[in-house]
Amino acid sequence: MTPELLQKYEPVIGLEVHAQMLTKSKAFCSCSTEFGASPNHNTCPVCLGHPGTLPVLNENLLRFIVRMGLATNCEIRERSIFARKNYFYPDLPKGYQISQYETPICHDGFLEVEQKDGTLKKIGITRIHMEEDAGKSIHDFGAETLVDLNRAGVPLIEIVSEPDMRSSDEAYAYLTTIKSIVTYLGICDGNMEEGSLRCDANVSVRLRGAEKFGQKTEVKNMNSFRNVQRALESEIERQIGLIERGEKVIHETMLFDANKGVTRPMRTKEEAHDYRYFPEPDLLPVTVTTKYLDEVRSEIPELQRARRDRFVSEYKIPSYDAGVLTADKATADFFEKSILSLVKKSDESIKALSNYIMGDVMRLMSERKQTISALGLQPNHLAELVDLIQDKTISNKIAKDIFPDLLGNSDSPKQIVEKRGLVQVTDTESLRATVRDVIAKNPNQLAQYKGGKVALFGYFVGQTMKATQGKANPEMVNSLMKEELEKA
Numbered sequence: 001m002t003p004e005l006l007q008k009y010e011p012v013i014g015l016e017v018h019a020q021m022l023t024k025s026k027a028f029c030s031c032s033t034e035f036g037a038s039p040n041h042n043t044c045p046v047c048l049g050h051p052g053t054l055p056v057l058n059e060n061l062l063r064f065i066v067r068m069g070l071a072t073n074c075e076i077r078e079r080s081i082f083a084r085k086n087y088f089y090p091d092l093p094k095g096y097q098i099s100q101y102e103t104p105i106c107h108d109g110f111l112e113v114e115q116k117d118g119t120l121k122k123i124g125i126t127r128i129h130m131e132e133d134a135g136k137s138i139h140d141f142g143a144e145t146l147v148d149l150n151r152a153g154v155p156l157i158e159i160v161s162e163p164d165m166r167s168s169d170e171a172y173a174y175l176t177t178i179k180s181i182v183t184y185l186g187i188c189d190g191n192m193e194e195g196s197l198r199c200d201a202n203v204s205v206r207l208r209g210a211e212k213f214g215q216k217t218e219v220k221n222m223n224s225f226r227n228v229q230r231a232l233e234s235e236i237e238r239q240i241g242l243i244e245r246g247e248k249v250i251h252e253t254m255l256f257d258a259n260k261g262v263t264r265p266m267r268t269k270e271e272a273h274d275y276r277y278f279p280e281p282d283l284l285p286v287t288v289t290t291k292y293l294d295e296v297r298s299e300i301p302e303l304q305r306a307r308r309d310r311f312v313s314e315y316k317i318p319s320y321d322a323g324v325l326t327a328d329k330a331t332a333d334f335f336e337k338s339i340l341s342l343v344k345k346s347d348e349s350i351k352a353l354s355n356y357i358m359g360d361v362m363r364l365m366s367e368r369k370q371t372i373s374a375l376g377l378q379p380n381h382l383a384e385l386v387d388l389i390q391d392k393t394i395s396n397k398i399a400k401d402i403f404p405d406l407l408g409n410s411d412s413p414k415q416i417v418e419k420r421g422l423v424q425v426t427d428t429e430s431l432r433a434t435v436r437d438v439i440a441k442n443p444n445q446l447a448q449y450k451g452g453k454v455a456l457f458g459y460f461v462g463q464t465m466k467a468t469q470g471k472a473n474p475e476m477v478n479s480l481m482k483e484e485l486e487k488a
């Protein structure tokens with residue numbers, strides 16, 4: 001599709017995001033939410049929907065959703081009720097999901113997403129409500145379908161945005177902002193690939209300048225941040241194509257096929273939703289007092305954008321670096337803990353720390369697909385390594401060599417350096433002797449060097465570093481080598 005054609009239309013996008021809460025137990029019973037238990041192990045009469053059992057609200061689900069509501073500038077309803085969303089499905093033993101309908105606990109909020117040019121754009125939050133997850137049907141066993149109810153009753157919050165996004169880029173920025181907020185609040189692990197964050201989109205297009213929204217479709221089945229963007233782009237182009245050919249967009253649910261990169265209509269009859277919502281008679285209304293709100297408000301930490309800006313002003317690191325370091329809360333925490341352990345808290349040392357984390361540490365995290373805490377690296381050890389480089393006890397080269405040994409090791413860098421005799425050689429006379437020795441052993445190269453092949457200087461330096469097993473101070477070797485080559 002030509003850029004001119006895309007420019008002629010304006011996409012209108014709203015997102016519905018489900019986030020799985022990091023509570024220890026389920027939403028309305030005390031079963032564990034732990035992932036990976038054997039099938040149907042984490043179940044009880046309540047989440048299996050046995051007659052006569054009664055649900056009880058998990059206090060942490062309430063706490064977590066109120067945190068999210070406050071962090072996204074929502075009104076928190078003083079009194080909200082639960083509702084039954086009725087439908088039949090084999091993995092839904094009760095025949096309904098407990099959700100909230102007319103009185104979502106959080107409503108009318110907004111969050112700000114950063115656009116490509118760095119400016120902020122407000123995206124309205126229509127509502128955030130609590131609900132429970134359904135179980136899981138497993139179709140991998142030939143003709144048979146198996147049902148695992150470990151997930152039945154796991155607590156979710158659903159965050160519904162206003163149709164305020166005007167491009168797939170904005171939708172992507174909105175989603176990453178949601179991820180950042182829920183992980184900073186400690187209420188969800190934000191992992192879209194594993195299903196802790198799920199996203200559906202409402203998409204329509206209209207001629208630029210038009211006021212009336214076009215006919216929307218719903219897009220589902222997008223299981224990564226990148227796929228959300230791809231799915232939206234493909235759906236936007238499909239709708240523009242229809243309109244340009246004089247056809248009509250019809251209201252339907254589209255599934256994204258990640259392999260082909262296109263959306264296609266869902267074939268089932270699930271369209272005809274009538275959930276027959278009615279108030280849940282087994283649960284009391286939820287009351288939120290001002291005192292409770294104040295208490296939860298005090299639990300909300302500094303969020304990513306504020307922290308990034310503080311890193312720039314407090315630690316004098318570039319905004320880009322601060323953005324990378326604060327993208328993940330645990331990494332930002334690690335960075336700040338390391339700074340506390342530095343002996344010399346100079347701008348130079350802090351920048352060196354930041355470089356180490358953005359380089360070696362993050363490379364390992366992505367190679368091993370591990371969080372920073374799972375690497376087994378201590379923040380005080382990384383700080384000590386930087387201190388040792390800064391006071392010239394070891395060279396950068398040696399630091400790089402021993403870095404892997406810091407992982408899961410109780411020895412500090414200082415201990416490792418001492419045990420292996422890796423202290424940098426900064427004794428001028430002994431270095432000068434080595435330099436002379438290297439020159440004496442390479443008469444051919446010396447002749448060529450003297451004959452004008454100055455690039456051989458690097459060779460002499462390299463030989464000296466090799467002779468000292470990398471322990472020589474490179475700056476000293478450079479200047480001594482210059483002196484000695486001139487004399488030779």
Ligand SMILES: [Zn+2]
Binds near residue numbers: 153
């Ligand atoms: Zn249960």
